[in-house]
Amino acid sequence: MADLSKSGNNSEILEWTENPSSFALFSDTLTALPSPDPGLKNSRVKSKPGFISRIRNLTHDTYEVVVEYENDGDSFGFRAGQYAVLRHKDIKKPRSYSLAKAPEAERPFELTFFIRYVPGGEFTTWLTAADRTGEPLTVSGPMGKFLLDGSTDPILGIAGGSGMSAIHSILEYAAHAKLPRDAYYIYSARSQRDLYCQKELEVLARNWHPDYKLHFIPTLSREPAKSKWRGVRGRGTNHVRDVLIKQGILDVSKARAYFCGPPAMIDDGIEILLAANMPKHHIAYDKFEDMSSPAPVIDNTKCVLCDECLMVKPQPTCIVDVSKLNRGSDGTMVGYERVVPAVSSPLYYNTLFIDEHECIRCYACVEACPTQAISPANNRNPKTLRATTTDVTD
Numbered sequence: 490m491a492d493l494s495k496s497g498n499n500s501e502i503l504e505w506t507e508n509p510s511s512f513a514l515f516s517d518t519l520t521a522l523p524s525p526d527p528g529l530k531n532s533r534v535k536s537k538p539g540f541i542s543r544i545r546n547l548t549h550d551t552y553e554v555v556v557e558y559e560n561d562g563d564s565f566g567f568r569a570g571q572y573a574v575l576r577h578k579d580i581k582k583p584r585s586y587s588l589a590k591a592p593e594a595e596r597p598f599e600l601t602f603f604i605r606y607v608p609g610g611e612f613t614t615w616l617t618a619a620d621r622t623g624e625p626l627t628v629s630g631p632m633g634k635f636l637l638d639g640s641t642d643p644i645l646g647i648a649g650g651s652g653m654s655a656i657h658s659i660l661e662y663a664a665h666a667k668l669p670r671d672a673y674y675i676y677s678a679r680s681q682r683d684l685y686c687q688k689e690l691e692v693l694a695r696n697w698h699p700d701y702k703l704h705f706i707p708t709l710s711r712e713p714a715k716s717k718w719r720g721v722r723g724r725g726t727n728h729v730r731d732v733l734i735k736q737g738i739l740d741v742s743k744a745r746a747y748f749c750g751p752p753a754m755i756d757d758g759i760e761i762l763l764a765a766n767m768p769k770h771h772i773a774y775d776k777f778e779d780m781s782s783p784a785p786v787i788d789n790t791k792c793v794l795c796d797e798c799l800m801v802k803p804q805p806t807c808i809v810d811v812s813k814l815n816r817g818s819d820g821t822m823v824g825y826e827r828v829v830p831a832v833s834s835p836l837y838y839n840t841l842f843i844d845e846h847e848c849i850r851c852y853a854c855v856e857a858c859p860t861q862a863i864s865p866a867n868n869r870n871p872k873t874l875r876a877t878t879t880d881v882t883d
C-alpha cells in the first residue's frame with residue numbers, strides 16, 4: 490500500500506488518513522509524523538500549530554496580528570514577500586495573508602501579518618469581533634514567488650490597503666541587507682485615518698544603504714479637500730504616471746515594479762508601466778484575491794503530472810486526482826469521480842482537477858506549475874459543481 494504514495498499519489502494518502510481505521514494500515518513511519526493537517530503530509534507547505542500572541546490596531550480597520558508557532562525544530566523559513574495561510578477551527582476555509590516583516594526582523598517562532606477587516610467577511614469578522622489573543626490557529630506556508638529580484642535596478646513598490654504587508658517586508662529586507670539600489674514606494678490610501686507604518690518606513694529610510702535612497706510617498710484618494718494634508722492627493726497609480734514617469738523622476742524602463750494589494754489597482758498600474766516601456770518581466774505582483782475571483786483550472790493537455798502543484802496546495806482537496814470527469818450534453822463539466830486506491834480504476838490518476846469549492850484562490854499552484862497548465866483564464870465554467878459532483882469517497 491505504502492508504495493502507492495509515490496509522487497503523484499498525494500491524494501491516496503489523504504484518502505487513507507481521513508479514515509483512521511485505514512490509516513493504521515500504513516507503516517509506523519507515517520504515524521510518527523504528527524501534523525496539524527494530515528492532508529499536507531509529503532508537501533512543501535509546512536503546517537504548524539500556533540496561536541495569536543498579539544493583536545493591535547494599526548488603523549480603524551487594519552490590525553497587526555502576530556502568530557506564535559510551535560517550535561518543532563524546523564523553522565518556518567520564509568523569504569520577504571511570501572505569504573502564509575491561516576486556519577482556525579471555526580472558519581470553514583483557511584485564508585491567505587502576506588508576511589509583513591522581513592525574516593531578519595521577526596522574533597523567533599513568530600510571524601506578523603497586517604490584516605484588514607472586510608465587512609461581512611467570515612475570517613476578518615471573526616478576527617475583529619472580540620479580543621482573539623491566545624486563539625489557536627494553524628499556519629501553513631511559506632508560499633509565493635513575490636520575491637525581490639537580484640539586480641541593482643531601482644525598486645518601485647506600489648501598494649494599497651493591507652498590501653502594505655508584503656512591500657514592507659521586502660523593503661525591510663532591502664534595508665537590512667543594505668542593498669545598493671534606490672527605491673520608490675507609493676502607498677495608496679483613502680484618507681489620513683487609513684495610513685499606517687509611517688514611522689516604520691521612516692526608520693527603514695534612515696537605515697537604507699547610505700549611497701542610495703528610499704522614497705516613501707503616501708497618496709490619499711479621498712482626503713477631504715479642506716484638510717491639512719500637504720502630501721500627494723489622488724490615486725497612487727496616477728502619481729506614478731503623472732509625476733514619476735511624466736516628470737522623468739524615475740526611468741521605469743530600467744526599474745523593477747512590485748505591486749501588492751487590490752487586484753483592480755494592480756491591473757491599472759501594470760497598464761501604466763507597460764505603456765511607459767517597463768519590460769513585462771520587470772513587473773511582479775501579489776494580488777489579494779478572494780473567493781469572488783475565479784478558481785484556476787488545469788488544462789490537462791498541458792499537464793505533465795510533475796506533482797509540483799500537489800506539493801504546494803494549502804488545502805488537502807483543492808486539487809484532486811480524478812478517474813473520470815463527467816460532462817453534460819453541452820460538453821461542460823458537471824462533476825468528477827475521484828481516484829481511490831484499490832477501488833477506482835485506473836489505480837494511478839491521469840487527470841488533475843481543481844475543486845472550486847475547496848480552492849481558496851491562493852494561486853500557489855499557478856505559480857508552481859512549470860508548464861503553465863494552470864490558470865484562472867482557463868475557467869470557462871465558474872458555476873458551482875458541488876451539487877452534481879459524484880465523489881466516490883462521500
Ligand SMILES: Cc1cc2nc3c(=O)[nH]c(=O)nc-3n(C[C@H](O)[C@H](O)[C@H](O)COP(=O)(O)OP(=O)(O)OC[C@H]3O[C@@H](n4cnc5c(N)ncnc54)[C@H](O)[C@@H]3O)c2cc1C
Nearest residue numbers: 585586587603604605610611612613651654777778779781
Ligand atoms: C496571496 C494573498 C495574500 C493576501 N494577503 C493579505 C494581507 O496581507 N492582508 C489582508 O488583509 N488580506 C490579504 N489577503 C486577502 C485575504 O486572504 C482574505 O481574502 C480577506 O482577509 C477577506 O477574508 P474574509 O474571510 O474576511 O472574507 P470572505 O468571507 O472571504 O469574503 C466575504 C465577501 O467579501 C468579499 N471580499 C473578500 N475580500 C474582499 C476585499 N479585500 N475587498 C472587497 N471585497 C472582499 C468576497 O468576495 C465575499 O463576497 C490576501 C489574499 C491572497 C490571495
Ligand code: SF4
Nearest residue numbers: 807848849851852854
Ligand atoms: S489556487 Fe490552486 S493551490 Fe491555491 S487553493 Fe486553489 S487549487 Fe489549491
Ligand code: SF4
Nearest residue numbers: 792793795796798858
Ligand atoms: S498541473 Fe502543472 S504542476 Fe500540476 S502536475 Fe500538471 S504539470 Fe505539474
